[in-house]
Amino acid sequence: MRTARGITLLELMITIAIIAVVSSLAAPGLNTLRYDAQITATVNGLLHDLLLARSESLTRGEVISVCKSQDGSTCANAVPDWRVGWMVFVNHDRDEPPQRGNDEPILTVSQGWPGGTISSNRTAYSFRPSVQGVVNGTLVFCDPRGSSSARAIVISHTGRPRVSRRDSSNKPLQCPAA
Numbered sequence: 001m002r003t004a005r006g007i008t009l010l011e012l013m014i015t016i017a018i019i020a021v022v023s024s025l026a027a028p029g030l031n032t033l034r035y036d037a038q039i040t041a042t043v044n045g046l047l048h049d050l051l052l053a054r055s056e057s058l059t060r061g062e063v064i065s066v067c068k069s070q071d072g073s074t075c076a077n078a079v080p081d082w083r084v085g086w087m088v089f090v091n092h093d094r095d096e097p098p099q100r101g102n103d104e105p106i107l108t109v110s111q112g113w114p115g116g117t118i119s120s121n122r123t124a125y126s127f128r129p130s131v132q133g134v135v136n137g138t139l140v141f142c143d144p145r146g147s148s149s150a151r152a153i154v155i156s157h158t159g160r161p162r163v164s165r166r167d168s169s170n171k172p173l174q175c176p177a178a
Helices: 009-060
Strands: 064-068 086-090 106-110 117-120 124-127 137-142 151-155 161-164
Touching (some): 009 106, 009 124, 009 137, 009 151
Antiparallel strands (some): 064 124, 086 106, 151 161
């Protein structure tokens, strides 16, 4: 007697149907996981750069600025959204809004985030070694899911950034209309 090797067409069809059902149930959860990972990485990247700017300002005793930058070497203050990227540099001439001169060293550059929007109530942020009174602001990160999944970095008057799901007035975050 010979034993059968392989599977029948019926068994194959049932297996494919089960895989299709399980995949359709898992897909929305995987999409949420992907969006959460992207927004978390972007928020943490900019938070790290703001903390670097604050720390370097105190260490060097100079103004350190964080501004939007499309090319990684000049500030793009006219660009409305921070998603294009940003850079941190030593602002020797203390100009406001900051513009990087050729003699001002770049500390770090980020390529930005094409997966969503990053809006702010400030054009740029400049950290000073002593008085920080003009640093405060809020950066709001929004992905395609909208305001319910938005995150923010709120920067206090002393220059301390923190991550939040609410704005500085403790109101829910608002994403720009698509």
